Amino acid sequence: VREIKVITNLLKANEEVSINNKQIFDEKGVYVVNLMSSPGSGKTSILEKVINYLKDEMKIAVIEGDIYTIKDAERINNLGIPVVQINTEGACHLDADMIKRASEELDLDNINILFIENVGNLVCPAEFEIGEDIKISVLSTTEGSDKPSKYPLMFERSKAVILNKIDLINYTNFNKEEFYKDVRALNEKIYMFETSCTKSEGIEELCSFIKDEMKKKTLI
């Protein structure tokens, strides 16, 4: 019997494709945001607002991840933005290879920022790098303030967290203090935003953050 040392990351295949994606995005000057949250927290609504705010300043494209439908992609398509739909047919997250194939459908030379809306799920998307510059997670007030402590990895890996449906907070038992405390304990440097898509609140702050991050990247 022989023992052979292998010492290989089990997500190596995904990691390699992810690094390759990142290289292509960097060469083409495309800034990539991986947007993650549970279903129904408002990812698509936030995207619609952000797109409307930014579309006169920069060229935007979107990759929509969804298990079965093209409903979200249709909403983005209505804004006149290039969009590619990935249907995972049961899978719980997007992986680097899906993004590689989806991005081949886009004219990367004519895109400044690519938003990737991940499959609605607070668990698996956090484990898979897809070639993004930053991860942003969304939580809505109606989901409850205990979610960061129940699903820590996503908040740990995010550069920013958006607390959405802030206009509804008084109808819920959402504890903002607990939420911010938990998120900070997971990730001390995380940026935090509060938004309401129905009242169009907080979108400007969020967009300034995204623009600042894009600038930081081009300065490097």
Next chain:
Amino acid sequence: MKELIKVYMHEVSIIQELLDIVQNTAIENNLTKIDKIHLKIGELSGVLEDSLRFAYDCISNDTLANGSELFIETVEATGRCNRCNITFKIEHFNKLCPQCSKFCDSILSGYELSIYSIKGE
């Protein structure tokens, strides 16, 4: 608007990757039978041992790893404080230096999801 489709399952995909690595390593090293696979899984990786074992039992049958032992070593999560020059245990919700209470400067371990070695003949 374009549509792409792909079928993909999470735990199974991790074990599939494992079996690919095991199979290739076995062939490169002229092993015809695998006795034991040693994994290192970080305690904060979010991967469940039971789910991994279940996926392993389901899809290892048709490979050289059929009947082998899946040994899972849990790796403790540790962080480092550069100011105090110490290494300490961290948790999801506590990454503060036990001496100066500053957030750790770097995370050293705890998020591993890797294959360490395989034993066979």
